[in-house]
Amino acid sequence: MFVRTVESGARPSRAGIRAGDIIVKYNGESLSPANARRQLWQLIMETKVGTQVPLVVVRDGDCHGAREHRQAPAGTAKKR
Numbered sequence: 224m225f226v227r228t229v230e231s232g233a234r235p236s237r238a239g240i241r242a243g244d245i246i247v248k249y250n251g252e253s254l255s256p257a258n259a260r261r262q263l264w265q266l267i268m269e270t271k272v273g274t275q276v277p278l279v280v281v282r283d284g285d286c287h288g289a290r291e292h293r294q295a296p297a298g299t300a301k302k303r
Contacts, residue, residue, distance in 0.1 A: 224259035239289040248279035
């Protein structure tokens with residue numbers, strides 16, 4: 224999945240993902256070029272909150288590793 228933009232300080236930025244990267248693996252599972260966006264979102268939603276997930280991205284023709292920390296979507300954290 225092609226990454227168009229990454230906000231400075233956002234979770235993807237902190238994980239090492241940059242604009243122009245292509246995410247090719249999420250937690251060891253290769254993303255299908257035909258439906259990478261849908262597949263990636265499904266995998267993210269199936270990942271337990273709090274899990275650190277390895278990613279593989281292609282940047283400038285080379286593979287790079289990154290780690291994303293799965294967090295609950297904004298506004299959904301439980302209040303104490």
